[in-house]
Amino acid sequence: MAGPLEQFEIKPLADLSVGGVDISFTNSALWMVIAAVLVTCFMTLSMRRGALVPGRWQGAAEVMYEFVANMLKDNVGSAGRKYFPFIFTLFMFVMFGNLLGMIPHSFTFTSHIAVNFALALVIFVGVTVIGFVRHGTHYFRMFFPEGAPIATAIILIPIEIISYFSRPFSLAIRLFANMTVGHIMLKVIGGFVGLIGILGVLPFALLTGITVLEFGIAALQAYVFTILTCIYLHDAIHMH
């Protein structure tokens, strides 16, 4: 019986290295490729006919498109329009990563802090750059809201700075923790099913329920990751 952490192990499938940096193609990369291929197939094959009255697959692809487009419009407004491809790619990539992780013996690349933090850092740096490009040095106002009494600066500014810089951590760790804990829980409870004989139906029932819950969490965490990105983007474009 494999331990509950074994499912997170990175296994190189092809060893590669450039300039001493290890860039081996691993199971993580393989599942990223699978996710990317599935997203691409889903979004292109379903729209191949581009029918006026959509079929089931085209309808699903359009629903995803409009879901993300509305999320962006509601949270950022029309100024966020040009970031739509990025937000859409982010949402689909994270969601497919989460959902593919639900396949037994697959690999959940979003359960890895390195992947999540890299994504979060790109978002954080990108949003900060957008903020400074749009507002110049006025963007520093983010750390001291307009209209606050000057005496509160000594408390407000450190708080705002900490909250601003904790964004990538909260983004990355939230997704990592949700995915990791869910998978560990499934594995541990799944282990009980075989261990305790006929009484195993109890953990099995629990496992069934948690599996449903985990599917919900997989979609929900992708949504949370994306909507927080939208909110950060809103701050960068419109300030507070």
Place this chain on the structure above:
Amino acid sequence: MPQFDIATFSEQIFWLFVIFAVLYFLMSKIALPKVGEVLERRQKNIEDNLGKARALKDETDAAIAKYEAALAEARDAAQADIREASEKAAAEQAKKTEAMVKKLSKKTSDAEKAIADAKADAMTGVAEAASEIAREATDKLIGVKVQAKTADKAVSAIVGE
């Protein structure tokens, strides 16, 4: 925990960036424009159809208005014709009645004149006869021959009263 094995970070992040970039390219250049185009086309189609329906409705309304105007005109014309015809008939009737009245009154006056003539004739005849009778009577009764002139005078003095 394998998540904290720093040795695997470089490979994960490298492939993340490569695959994410490729997916971003595929989405932004191929997949999303197509979806956007289809949605836009559908929206345009719906609006076009609505516009067409509105235009057809306007056309129908115009046709109905035209038809009603024509109907009203025809009704007016028919009423005018009826009025004219009845007026003409009434005028003719009046004329005929007048002619008839004239004719009748002429007949009446002619008849009255004839009656008056006949009466005058009769009166003269009576006076003559009276004077004749008066002369005969005086002759037979008292044997006096009265002149015709005198008898006439006496009779007309009595009748003329």
